[in-house]
Amino acid sequence: MPRVFFPRFAMLTCFVVTLCWNLDLNFSTVHHHPRRGTIAATTACIASFLGSQQTTAETQRTVLITGANSGIGLATAIDLAGKGWKVVPLCRSQGKLRETLEDITDLVPDANIETTPPCELSDLRSVGACINKIKTSGNKFDALIFNAGIDGAPFQKTAQGHELHFAVNHLSHFALRNGLKDVVKDDHRVVSVTSSAALDAEVDLSDLTWEKRTYGRHDAYAASKACNVLFTDELARRFHGKGSFASANCIDPGPTATQIVRYAYPERALQRKDMTPMQLEKQARMFGLKTPAQAAQGVVWLSESNEVRQLPDGQWWNGPKILFPSVELSWRNEAMAKGLWETSEEFVKPFL
Numbered sequence: 001m002p003r004v005f006f007p008r009f010a011m012l013t014c015f016v017v018t019l020c021w022n023l024d025l026n027f028s029t030v031h032h033h034p035r036r037g038t039i040a041a042t043t044a045c046i047a048s049f050l051g052s053q054q055t056t057a058e059t060q061r062t063v064l065i066t067g068a069n070s071g072i073g074l075a076t077a078i079d080l081a082g083k084g085w086k087v088v089p090l091c092r093s094q095g096k097l098r099e100t101l102e103d104i105t106d107l108v109p110d111a112n113i114e115t116t117p118p119c120e121l122s123d124l125r126s127v128g129a130c131i132n133k134i135k136t137s138g139n140k141f142d143a144l145i146f147n148a149g150i151d152g153a154p155f156q157k158t159a160q161g162h163e164l165h166f167a168v169n170h171l172s173h174f175a176l177r178n179g180l181k182d183v184v185k186d187d188h189r190v191v192s193v194t195s196s197a198a199l200d201a202e203v204d205l206s207d208l209t210w211e212k213r214t215y216g217r218h219d220a221y222a223a224s225k226a227c228n229v230l231f232t233d234e235l236a237r238r239f240h241g242k243g244s245f246a247s248a249n250c251i252d253p254g255p256t257a258t259q260i261v262r263y264a265y266p267e268r269a270l271q272r273k274d275m276t277p278m279q280l281e282k283q284a285r286m287f288g289l290k291t292p293a294q295a296a297q298g299v300v301w302l303s304e305s306n307e308v309r310q311l312p313d314g315q316w317w318n319g320p321k322i323l324f325p326s327v328e329l330s331w332r333n334e335a336m337a338k339g340l341w342e343t344s345e346e347f348v349k350p351f352l
């Protein structure tokens with residue numbers, strides 16, 4: 001059902017409850033679920049209460065978000081749902097999809113969420129099937145947010161023979177963009193979540209499977225995050241070449257207290273999964289990290305702010321209105337971006 005109105009009373013209630021929650025005021029009537037009510041809650045509720053306009057089927061914007069069940073992706077989904085966007089979250093299992101729905105609607109009760117079949121990003125067959133389903137859903141996307149990611153996995157090849165970081169962090173998103181290019185609005189935005197780890201990257205298009213070089217977990221993550229930047233550069237160039245109103249940007253959200261550490265520090269990742277917002281905020285402060293809601297601000301800004309329309313795209317950002325420091329990088333050039341695009345195109349072609 002299209003979302004046609006936004007009840008301000010519900011949002012005010014949500015805002016007050018969440019604020020009290022974050023201030024650690026204990027109401028016995030408020031049922032605390034550890035996974036729910038991320039720190040994003042306050043932000044989302046304030047945004048919803050203050051920013052909610054009457055949203056009609058005509059004005060509602062639609063976003064697809066990968067990795068929407070956790071960390072920065074979930075905080076982004078909550079924020080945009082609170083601002084009246086229709087959210088299409090991609091998760092890899094029905095169970096995670098259900099939890100995501102609960103997490104979003106707990107904070108944004110009248111959120112408009114459309115579910116898709118599970119999408120396992122390490123398997124291009126699953127991504128292809130998901131694309132086919134989304135293409136027939138009747139949605140026209142205003143934004144595609146390519147956020148899902150893994151960091152520090154031991155060497156592993158996917159069913160299609162690709163290295164895992166490359167497959168999940170880059171190739172699946174490349175497939176999603178190309179597979180969905182006919183179901184986006186003319187002025188849609190593509191936002192990719194990269195990392196400052198890309199600064200350490202060495203991109204070797206002739207050895208994407210790490211057979212000639214010694215595999216390193218950080219090296220593979222760094223290279224896949226460089227691919228996010230190269231994808232953005234090439235996509236923006238292609239948009240400009242066609243005189244398109246669409247835009248592509250990428251962003252490093254900065255070090256954030258999420259489950260991205262699941263390979264490096266599995267216990268810490270598990271602990272974070274069950275933390276209350278207060279506990280997570282405390283840990284973030286202690287380690288000098290951002291909370292997921294803080295990290296999501298830049299992603300949200302790139303996806304929905306009118307201000308972004310006035311700015312050149314094809315940029316690597318660090319936060320709202322903050323560009324990532326410009327540095328000379330061995331891999332960041334037009335030939336590499338074009339080469340990666342063409343290689344990726346060949347890899348995904350059989351699945352689209």
Ligand SMILES: NC(=O)c1ccc[n+]([C@@H]2O[C@H](COP(=O)([O-])OP(=O)(O)OC[C@H]3O[C@@H](n4cnc5c(N)ncnc54)[C@H](OP(=O)(O)O)[C@@H]3O)[C@@H](O)[C@H]2O)c1
Nearest residue numbers: 067070071072092121122147148149195255256258259260
């Ligand atoms: N946190 C940081 O410090 C930091 C810093 C710089 C950049 N980033 C980037 O931020 C993005 C979001 O990460 P996060 O920090 O929010 O970490 P997170 O909490 O671990 O979230 C990662 C998301 O990606 C999904 N994902 C991973 N592998 C998948 C697969 N094979 N199929 C489908 N979904 C998959 C996860 O789903 P499951 O729950 O099913 O695994 C989860 O929803 C990543 O691209 C990361 O590189 C993070």
